[in-house]
Amino acid sequence: MKKQDNYSAFTPRAEFMIDVQHLSKKFGKNEVLKDINLTVKRQEVVVLIGPSGSGKSTLIRCLNKLERASGGEICIMGKNIYDADMNNNYLRQKVNMVFQHFNLFANMTVLQNLTIGMEKLLRIPKEESKKRAIDLLKIVGLSDKHDMYPENLSGGQKQRVAIARALAMKPEIILFDEPTSALDPEMVGEVLQVMKEIAKTGTTMIVVTHEMGFAREVANKIVFLEKGELIAEMTPDELNANHSHPRIATFLKQIL
Ligand code: ADP
Numbered sequence: 001m002k003k004q005d006n007y008s009a010f011t012p013r014a015e016f017m018i019d020v021q022h023l024s025k026k027f028g029k030n031e032v033l034k035d036i037n038l039t040v041k042r043q044e045v046v047v048l049i050g051p052s053g054s055g056k057s058t059l060i061r062c063l064n065k066l067e068r069a070s071g072g073e074i075c076i077m078g079k080n081i082y083d084a085d086m087n088n089n090y091l092r093q094k095v096n097m098v099f100q101h102f103n104l105f106a107n108m109t110v111l112q113n114l115t116i117g118m119e120k121l122l123r124i125p126k127e128e129s130k131k132r133a134i135d136l137l138k139i140v141g142l143s144d145k146h147d148m149y150p151e152n153l154s155g156g157q158k159q160r161v162a163i164a165r166a167l168a169m170k171p172e173i174i175l176f177d178e179p180t181s182a183l184d185p186e187m188v189g190e191v192l193q194v195m196k197e198i199a200k201t202g203t204t205m206i207v208v209t210h211e212m213g214f215a216r217e218v219a220n221k222i223v224f225l226e227k228g229e230l231i232a233e234m235t236p237d238e239l240n241a242n243h244s245h246p247r248i249a250t251f252l253k254q255i256l
């Protein structure tokens with residue numbers, strides 16, 4: 001198969017935490033990602049923006065194999081994710097994801113939402129898992145919510161639990177898929193604040209968001225997707241200086 005040939009010819013570039021080359025993704029005949037090239041270095045924060053349907057979620061979901069690429073190469077921490085010996089549970093632990101709609105376990109308390117993965121996937125003993133969970137909930141400002149169930153939390157609190165749960169898995173990379181889009185406006189700030197703190201600790205992050213304030217303050221680079229194509233990549237400084245890219249200017253006007 002041609003794709004296999006391509007994969008074996010691919011030489012991982014170890015200087016990149018995430019190394020995507022010529023990625024394409026089709027759903028049936030619909031090509032939703034076209035020849036995407038993207039690299040992310042360790043500790044970098046990359047903000048991914050683009051109109052609805054441009055392929056942002058699909059792109060980040062390819063990185064931990066929630067979607068399978070149709071072509072091209074994806075290398076995480078120097079290893080091709082399609083290598084036969086790549087364990088998907090291991091990959092998803094190292095490349096964790098925070099979703100727009102939180103995806104918490106509704107039948108578990110806040111504390112259990114954090115400990116379950118540590119116990120079952122990381123095989124951390126119960127007491128130690130609990131201790132780590134308590135520490136992480138403190139970091140996201142939810143020390144008083146251990147025994148609550150998700151349904152009794154605000155959206156902002158739920159998302160902070162989801163972020164703490166991602167951190168519990170000791171990830172190398174966290175992918176955020178519009179983490180504040182489902183929140184009431186007054187709760188956006190508390191979640192962005194937690195994300196800023198995580199960025200400071202040096203966790204490599206890709207953040208799909210329309211929060212341009214966050215992008216300007218935290219991102220090392222901002223990547224623009226349109227109709228499945230990566231149309232521009234720039235630093236916040238370049239974004240501020242750049243008045244020459246009409247499609248980006250139009251898009252930014254729409255979201256601001
Ligand atoms: P974004 O996150 O930028 O809004 P998505 O990655 O969700 O965009 O979607 C990109 C395109 O892929 C859209 O046209 C969407 O309808 C299509 N798509 C996404 N997921 C699927 C799927 N599971 N099956 C078929 N088409 C899909």
Ligand code: MG
Nearest residue numbers: 056057058177
């Ligand atoms: Mg999306």
